[in-house]
Amino acid sequence: MSAAAPAAGAAANDPGNAAPPLVQAHDLAKTFDVSAPWLNRVLERRPRTLLHAVDGVDFGIERGKTLALVGESGCGKSTVARLLVGLYPPTRGGFVFDGEDAHAAFQGRGARAMRRRIQMIFQDPYASLNPRWQVADIVGEPLHEHGLVTDKAALAQRVGELLGSVGLSPQDMAKYPHQFSGGQRQRISIARALATEPEFLVCDEPTSALDVSVQAQVLNIMKDLQRQRQLTYLFISHNLAVVHHVSDQVGVMYLGRLVELADKRQLFDAPRHPYTRMLLDAIPKMHDTGRPRTPVQGEVPNPLNPPPGCAFNPRCPHANARCRAERPQLQSLGGIRIACHAVQEGRV
Ligand SMILES: Nc1ncnc2c1ncn2[C@@H]1O[C@H](COP(=O)(O)OP(=O)(O)O)[C@@H](O)[C@H]1O
Ligand code: SF4
Ligand SMILES: [Mg+2]
Numbered sequence: 001m002s003a004a005a006p007a008a009g010a011a012a013n014d015p016g017n018a019a020p021p022l023v024q025a026h027d028l029a030k031t032f033d034v035s036a037p038w039l040n041r042v043l044e045r046r047p048r049t050l051l052h053a054v055d056g057v058d059f060g061i062e063r064g065k066t067l068a069l070v071g072e073s074g075c076g077k078s079t080v081a082r083l084l085v086g087l088y089p090p091t092r093g094g095f096v097f098d099g100e101d102a103h104a105a106f107q108g109r110g111a112r113a114m115r116r117r118i119q120m121i122f123q124d125p126y127a128s129l130n131p132r133w134q135v136a137d138i139v140g141e142p143l144h145e146h147g148l149v150t151d152k153a154a155l156a157q158r159v160g161e162l163l164g165s166v167g168l169s170p171q172d173m174a175k176y177p178h179q180f181s182g183g184q185r186q187r188i189s190i191a192r193a194l195a196t197e198p199e200f201l202v203c204d205e206p207t208s209a210l211d212v213s214v215q216a217q218v219l220n221i222m223k224d225l226q227r228q229r230q231l232t233y234l235f236i237s238h239n240l241a242v243v244h245h246v247s248d249q250v251g252v253m254y255l256g257r258l259v260e261l262a263d264k265r266q267l268f269d270a271p272r273h274p275y276t277r278m279l280l281d282a283i284p285k286m287h288d289t290g291r292p293r294t295p296v297q298g299e300v301p302n303p304l305n306p307p308p309g310c311a312f313n314p315r316c317p318h319a320n321a322r323c324r325a326e327r328p329q330l331q332s333l334g335g336i337r338i339a340c341h342a343v344q345e346g347r348v
Pocket of ligand 2: 339340
């Protein structure tokens, strides 16, 4: 990555920046109704139960850049991914893609065009590839669906090219998913996602199911493809070493909200939020922060009953009375965005 890359990436989340990013989420929120069935609720006199899986998330991603989202299981990463590809409508807020209201597009006549431009890669290539289909059909399906090829020869040619672009051979077309290793299967998923020539790829833990040695290969292919095709990525991972490898910017999520959003270098070199620090302190010495390695402390609270004030306060060494009463908002501070009273007050 060039020396200018992080600064350009940071601009997407700088309110003073005039050039609009390719992807801009505004107050994006998703609430699930997890109430007991109606009759039980009435008989047991229980109210409706709402789970705020994603609760007002704002970020921008410039074209050709990668924003990584990190956070412990259950913090809402996959829900953000599903919102961005139109699998869920947002409960509140939304996102703009290349100047267009994406959710309006997903629900209207622009749905097909939007789905062509935004694709998703899932964690589990075993589950996301139909085991009874040949690779030619798996990779070729989006080409058919979007009417991008008309005859058989062109289809075979295009599928062969797509397989080549992820380091597989055109001869692999006639094979079935079970004939490939995990890493190769994920490459097939990537080839399929690329079939419609998307601009934005939402990658939900794309290498988490793979062995460490294979992860690096797949990540490098994804980085090469990004460079060649100016792809924009939202890259979800709970693994900070992976995030360090792939991202330009990093958003740290906690219980449905962003708590810190910064340039990769800044986040790893000088993490500000106490939760970001806790996550970084727990990883092996990838980066010498000068602090001893400490396992992640405490547990994520029940999302159905989040603590008042800052949701991180029960685990935070800097929590005070204000933290237990008032929820900190994500604010710009010294080139990053952060939601923490102690940082804003200069206490940490
Ligand atoms: N379809 C759903 N219905 C009800 N609750 C859900 C649904 N999807 C996710 N959740 C809940 O929303 C929260 C965020 O989940 P998720 O986005 O999958 O987090 P992550 O990907 O960070 O692990 C979790 O508490 C999860 O149990
Ligand atoms: S707002 Fe308070 S409790 Fe929350 S992270 Fe900052 S110091 Fe800790
Ligand atoms: Mg997930």
